[in-house]
Amino acid sequence: MRVLVGGGTGFVGRNLTQLLRSRGHEVTLISRHPGKDRITWNDLSHSGLPPCEAAVNLAGENVLNPFRRWSESFRQEVVASRVETTKILAKAIAEAGRPPRTWVLITGVGYYRPSYTTEYTEESPGGDFDFFSRLVTCWEAAAKIPNDATRQVVVRSGVVLGRDGGAIAQMLWPFRLGLGGPIASGRQPFPWIHVADLAGIVAHALEREDVGGILNGVAPSAVATTNGGFAQAMGSVLRRPAVLPLPGFVVSAVFGPERSIMLLEGQRVVPRRTLESNFCFAFPDLPSALQDILA
Ligand SMILES: NC(=O)c1ccc[n+]([C@@H]2O[C@H](COP(=O)([O-])OP(=O)(O)OC[C@H]3O[C@@H](n4cnc5c(N)ncnc54)[C@H](OP(=O)(O)O)[C@@H]3O)[C@@H](O)[C@H]2O)c1
Numbered sequence: 286m287r288v289l290v291g292g293g294t295g296f297v298g299r300n301l302t303q304l305l306r307s308r309g310h311e312v313t314l315i316s317r318h319p320g321k322d323r324i325t326w327n328d329l330s331h332s333g334l335p336p337c338e339a340a341v342n343l344a345g346e347n348v349l350n351p352f353r354r355w356s357e358s359f360r361q362e363v364v365a366s367r368v369e370t371t372k373i374l375a376k377a378i379a380e381a382g383r384p385p386r387t388w389v390l391i392t393g394v395g396y397y398r399p400s401y402t403t404e405y406t407e408e409s410p411g412g413d414f415d416f417f418s419r420l421v422t423c424w425e426a427a428a429k430i431p432n433d434a435t436r437q438v439v440v441r442s443g444v445v446l447g448r449d450g451g452a453i454a455q456m457l458w459p460f461r462l463g464l465g466g467p468i469a470s471g472r473q474p475f476p477w478i479h480v481a482d483l484a485g486i487v488a489h490a491l492e493r494e495d496v497g498g499i500l501n502g503v504a505p506s507a508v509a510t511t512n513g514g515f516a517q518a519m520g521s522v523l524r525r526p527a528v529l530p531l532p533g534f535v536v537s538a539v540f541g542p543e544r545s546i547m548l549l550e551g552q553r554v555v556p557r558r559t560l561e562s563n564f565c566f567a568f569p570d571l572p573s574a575l576q577d578i579l580a
Pocket of ligand 1: 292293294295297298315316317318342343344345346347362365366367392393394442443444445446450452
């Protein structure tokens with residue numbers, strides 16, 4: 286099938302593109318910058334949807350960019366890069382003469398309220414208590430199209446782990462130097478997924494006609510992973526000590542109190558509908574995921 290992938294030049298997009306091409310699908314990216322096998326968001330707004338059987342949106346400014354201050358303008362960029370791109374793509378799908386069969390959006394588990402104890406499935410409430418939860422609500426609302434011909438899927442992703450980007454790329458050097466460790470108490474839940482599985486869930490959603498609605502994009506064992514457990518597992522795979530905690534006040538000073546919630550708190554998320562849809566995780570547990578990524 287021909288798949289249009291917004292934000293497909295990024296970390297998740299590169300892995301998804303490779304997977305889709307390896308399964309015989311054709312991929313066209315939507316980017317801010319023109320190039321080979323790409324269209325721009327302006328092209329999409331002005332010329333409408335090119336012929337395709339599926340569309341995916343992965344666009345979004347990196348929230349945890351440590352070089353960007355958590356200012357009002359950066360917050361607006363974080364929102365617009367997700368909500369506006371999703372609106373542009375949803376509008377193009379709704380107006381297409383031959384709409385795609387499937388439309389997949391990746392959002393985040395920030396929809397669910399951080400808690401040490403509560404376990405969240407796709408049916409759990411959320412989306413209305415802080416900046417990130419309200420962002421996910423607006424983002425998912427922007428994807429809605431009044432069109433029964435197109436199957437809609439939203440994957441609420443946890444922290445994506447992979448070799449060539451995301452959280453691990455940012456943490457690897459402190460850990461390699463023996464300066465790694467838990468963030469704050471390390472007791473906060475750490476909802477994670479291997480990038481190969483996140484790309485796999487999107488491909489599964491595109492290929493399986495019976496998959497629809499919300500899917501949680503976290504590994505099955507992530508519900509029991511804490512930030513401290515993650516640090517310990519990283520140290521053990523890298524054979525380095527991982528005992529130096531990063532104090533919460535340092536995280537707050539670097540990222541600002543509102544954004545540092547993403548690191549100082551977490552959600553225990555269960556991928557119930559994802560498993561019920563018969564998706565088979567390649568990396569269901571943390572040691573095997575980290576072994577694959579760090580070896
Ligand atoms: N990585 C994670 O741990 C994680 C966790 C939960 C959810 N997610 C979500 O999953 C999606 C993909 O994540 P990722 O890690 O692959 O993201 P990424 O690599 O940081 O960015 C994906 C793409 O978004 C586009 N983009 C960046 N800033 C933009 C802006 N200001 N306006 C418009 N487009 C912009 C870029 O494409 P161009 O430069 O080609 O335009 C970029 O390649 C994102 O929406 C993210 O919020 C990621």
